Amino acid sequence: MANNQAKKGVVIDYDAIANQESFKALVRRKNSFLWSITAIFLLAYMMLPILTSYTEILHQKAFGEITWVWIYSAGLFIMTWGLCHLYVAKANSFDKEAKAIIAEYENGGGRL
Amino acid sequence: MSFTAIFFFVAIVGLTLVITWWASKRTSSASDFYTAGGGLTGWQNGLAIAGDYLSAASFLGIAGAVALFGFDGFFFSIGYLVAYLVVLYIVAEPLRNLGKFTLADMITARFNNAKVRGTAALSTITIVLFYMIAQLVGAGALIQLLLGIDYWIAVLIVGFMMTTYVLFGGMTATSWVQIIKACLLMLGTVIISFLVLKEFGFSISTMFKEMTTATDSGAAYLNPGLKYTDGLDTISMLIALVLGTAGLPHILMRFFTVKDAQTARSSVIWATWIVGIFYVLTIFLGFGAAAFVGKEDIIAANAAGNMAAPLLAEALGGDILFSFVCAVAFATILAVVAGLVLSGASALSHDIYGQIIKKGKITEKEQVLAARIGSITIAVISILLALGAQTLNVAFLVSLAFCIAGSANLPVIIYTIYWKRFNTAGAVTAMLTGLISALVLVAISPNVWNPVEGKAIFVGEPLIMLTNPALISVPLGFLGGFIGTLLSKESDESKYREVDVKANTGISVQDVSH
Numbered sequence: 108m109a110n111n112q113a114k115k116g117v118v119i120d121y122d123a124i125a126n127q128e129s130f131k132a133l134v135r136r137k138n139s140f141l142w143s144i145t146a147i148f149l150l151a152y153m154m155l156p157i158l159t160s161y162t163e164i165l166h167q168k169a170f171g172e173i174t175w176v177w178i179y180s181a182g183l184f185i186m187t188w189g190l191c192h193l194y195v196a197k198a199n200s201f202d203k204e205a206k207a208i209i210a211e212y213e214n215g216g217g218r219l
Numbered sequence: 220m221s222f223t224a225i226f227f228f229v230a231i232v233g234l235t236l237v238i239t240w241w242a243s244k245r246t247s248s249a250s251d252f253y254t255a256g257g258g259l260t261g262w263q264n265g266l267a268i269a270g271d272y273l274s275a276a277s278f279l280g281i282a283g284a285v286a287l288f289g290f291d292g293f294f295f296s297i298g299y300l301v302a303y304l305v306v307l308y309i310v311a312e313p314l315r316n317l318g319k320f321t322l323a324d325m326i327t328a329r330f331n332n333a334k335v336r337g338t339a340a341l342s343t344i345t346i347v348l349f350y351m352i353a354q355l356v357g358a359g360a361l362i363q364l365l366l367g368i369d370y371w372i373a374v375l376i377v378g379f380m381m382t383t384y385v386l387f388g389g390m391t392a393t394s395w396v397q398i399i400k401a402c403l404l405m406l407g408t409v410i411i412s413f414l415v416l417k418e419f420g421f422s423i424s425t426m427f428k429e430m431t432t433a434t435d436s437g438a439a440y441l442n443p444g445l446k447y448t449d450g451l452d453t454i455s456m457l458i459a460l461v462l463g464t465a466g467l468p469h470i471l472m473r474f475f476t477v478k479d480a481q482t483a484r485s486s487v488i489w490a491t492w493i494v495g496i497f498y499v500l501t502i503f504l505g506f507g508a509a510a511f512v513g514k515e516d517i518i519a520a521n522a523a524g525n526m527a528a529p530l531l532a533e534a535l536g537g538d539i540l541f542s543f544v545c546a547v548a549f550a551t552i553l554a555v556v557a558g559l560v561l562s563g564a565s566a567l568s569h570d571i572y573g574q575i576i577k578k579g580k581i582t583e584k585e586q587v588l589a590a591r592i593g594s595i596t597i598a599v600i601s602i603l604l605a606l607g608a609q610t611l612n613v614a615f616l617v618s619l620a621f622c623i624a625g626s627a628n629l630p631v632i633i634y635t636i637y638w639k640r641f642n643t644a645g646a647v648t649a650m651l652t653g654l655i656s657a658l659v660l661v662a663i664s665p666n667v668w669n670p671v672e673g674k675a676i677f678v679g680e681p682l683i684m685l686t687n688p689a690l691i692s693v694p695l696g697f698l699g700g701f702i703g704t705l706l707s708k709e710s711d712e713s714k715y716r717e718v719d720v721k722a723n724t725g726i727s728v729q730d731v732s733h
Contacts, residue, residue: 119726125716134723138637145308149461152301156294156457159443160450166442171424172431174441176290180297184495187300191491194307195484202480205724 123215129208137201148190155179223539224365227546231403235384235553238395242388249586252389253320253565254475259394261482265489268473270397272299272494273404274555275357275525276617279548281498282531283524285505286517289430289440291447292505296498298460303491305465310629313636313722315474315483321562322471322628323570326635329718330643333575338650340570342627343468345654346620347563348601350467351556353616355605358552361525365545370609378602381556385564385594390476393557400547400554405497407540407547411528412500414535415507426506433510440509452685456618459689463621466628468562469555480725507531523614560597568593612675615666618687622661625689626696627653634700636722639715645704652699653692660688 124130158165158179165176250256259267277299284292318325323339355374362373384392419426431438436445447453464470477483508517508527511534520526529548533541568589573581581589631649634641661667663682669675685691720726 121717121720122713124720124724124726130720130723134719137723141308145305148301148304148308152297152461153454153457155297156450156453160447160453172427172438172441173424176443177427177441180293183297183301184499187304188491188495190304191307191488194304195488198312198484199481201723202725205726209724209726 120212124208124212127208127211127215129204129211133201133204133208140197144190144193148186151186152183155183221538221542224542224545227542228366228549231546231550232380234399235380235392235396235550238399239384239388239392242392242395245391246387246389247587248583249320249569249590251391252587252590253472253561253569255390255394257476257478259476259482259486261477261485262489263394263398264473264477264482264486266401266493267394267397267476268470268486268490269493269497270394270399270401270404270554271469271473271558272490273401273497273551275354275361275548275552277497277501278404278408278551279357279361279525279528280523281501282504282508282528283517283521283526284446285501286508286512286527287514287524288446289434289436289505289509290443291445293502294443294447294453294457295460296501298457299464300491300495300498302461302464303487303494305461306470307487307491310465310471310632311474311483311487312480312725314471314632315480316722316725317636317718318475320472320475320569321565322468322632323566323574326631326646327574328721329635329641329714330646332643335643335646336570337575338647339628339631340566340575342623342650342654343566343570344563344597346466346468346623346628347559347566347597348604349616349623350469350620351559351563351597351601352604352608353613353620354552354556354559355601356608356611356613357525358549358556359605359609360521361548361552364521364526365529365549371606374602374605377552377556378598378605380553381560382595382598384553384557385560385598386591389590390561393554393561394476396550396557397554400550401493403547403550405493407532407544408497408500408504410540411507411532411535411544412503415503415511415531418507418511418535429510430506433506434514449684451690452687455685455690456687458693459618459621459625459687462625462629462689462693464624466624466632467620468566468624468628469558472558472562472565504528504531507535511535560594560601563597563601564590564593567597612666615661615664615675615686618666619657619661622657622687622689622692623654625653626657626692627651629693630696630700634704635718638704639712639719640710641700641704641715642707642709642711644707644709645700648703649696649700652703653696656692656695656699657688660685660692664688 167175169175169178246252281295314325317328323336326339327336358377359370359374363370434440474483508531512530517524517527529544532544572589627650631646665681665686667676668679668681672678
């Protein structure tokens with residue numbers, strides 16, 4: 108932001124970073140990871156009301172009196188915890204790449 | 220009211236006031252006020268997120284809904300939890316990397332324009348007010364029931380307390396109130412769940428087996444369809460839950476209260492586990508209330524089922540547990556409304572007054588003063604509206620808040636971060652289309668119109684059958700932003716590259732100047 112740049116007279120050349128191949132590759136991989144996982148969990152989530160509203164599949168008993176709709180729901184809980192940890196692990200590795208990108212920019216003569 | 224009940228209430232009020240007094244000495248800058256100076260640690264912020272997230276609707280509302288409608292009540296637990304992934308995967312980090320205090324900060328990182336900021340602030344304030352009124356009316360009714368005092372006194376007590384936290388302690392006090400509340404809520408819920416399981420001989424399968432005969436719904440109690448019979452309405456409601464949460468201002472604001480992205484992530488892990496475990500336990504709260512309190516008694520205490528959890532506590536744990544759970548419910552309401560006041564105040568004082576009217580030329584001292592005046596304004600307006608809304612069925616206000624959040628805020632957040640061509644015209648049309656369509660669609664829905672007198676605000680046929688119109692309004696918000704963008708020629712790719720670099724690398728002058 109303008110006021111950030113005014114501080115200490117530092118100017119970051121965002122265009123230069125944006126044009127680095129390493130940056131483009133990171134954004135591509137990051138976005139394809141984020142959006143494909145998002146598509147998967149939203150699909151798994153939306154299948155629940157669709158299946159319960161228009162079919163009777165999940166109304167059948169699975170274990171004792173426990174019906175499949177509870178098993179499906181438990182699956183969504185486990186999915187949420189699992190994807191939360193997957194996200195954090197992935198994001199930490201993306202962070203390392205982002206640091207490398209900034210270092211590459213500095214080494215290429217870019218000022219920070 | 221018993222001695223133990225008075226003891227727990229006084230203890231909670233006393234504890235939170237001590238925290239506020241302590242926090243007030245540490246609140247001197249605008250950043251302290253809005254974001255606790257960004258100084259919370261991962262677990263602290265995680266508990267505070269959980270404290271913000273688990274509102275009275277989650278605790279009292281879901282327990283009651285599961286008790287009365289079996290699996291259909293559990294839809295809310297699933298929706299609110301999965302919503303967390305939308306926040307995490309799509310919204311949280313870019314928001315954090317671009318923003319400062321508010322959603323409008325983040326959008327104006329790309330479009331530095333008073334119209335964009337003003338519209339974002341308007342949608343934030345609208346959501347906050349609707350959500351607040353619903354919480355305050357619920358709180359008033361609940362405390363009236365618990366303490367046997369008048370509704371208006373109950374609303375004034377809650378209103379006075381929340382204003383005190385925010386006014387004197389800002390985000391630091393509010394966060395700690397949320398942390399304490401989250402711990403107490405988990406403690407209470409675990410104790411009740413344990414007692415319920417004990418009644419069923421610590422066997423989940425016995426519990427399910429007995430639930431098939433415990434209510435007058437029979438085996439149908441364990442399957443969906445008792446409350447939600449219309450497929451499209453069910454789908455629409457689940458869309459609102461999962462997408463609306465990611466646009467709620469008081470949830471988004473919690474990602475500014477830590478120092479860096481890594482701390483934000485560790486707080487999210489804490490929050491996801493706490494929130495997830497809590498929502499699993501809502502099954503025990505609901506089943507237990509249905510089996511050991513019974514539908515008649517739950518409905519007799521409160522038609523919406525909000526007293527199911529406290530009544531269950533009384534049935535299994537006697538007066539002490541009942542008093543404890545009531546005090547926890549009280550703390551829950553206080554924590555959530557305090558968070559709401561802060562997010563409303565930030566839109567009003569930081570966005571509208573500080574950035575639009577004063578154009579950012581405002582000293583630190585003036586900012587803090589403006590934040591306090593803004594908090595009082597939001598608090599007073601919501602208290603007055605809540606006092607007037609006592610007899611109103613406010614369930615529609617919550618669906619409205621979620622609809623606006625998902626339809627007005629989420630499209631503009633996603634386009635701002637991920638769409639190169641997006642422009643100011645698109646940002647304004649996205650927010651206005653989402654906001655207006657949500658308002659109009661709820662106004663013609665069965666929440667507002669019902670042929671049976673007393674069921675809704677007006678007597679008459681609703682024009683649409685969806686109780687929650689997210690199925691229509693969320694796509695409209697996205698479409699509005701898309702069309703608005705294409706109709707305007709303006710575009711600024713170099714600004715987008717800057718936003719893209721910042722959002723993906725978290726780079727900023729502060730980070731690299733050392």
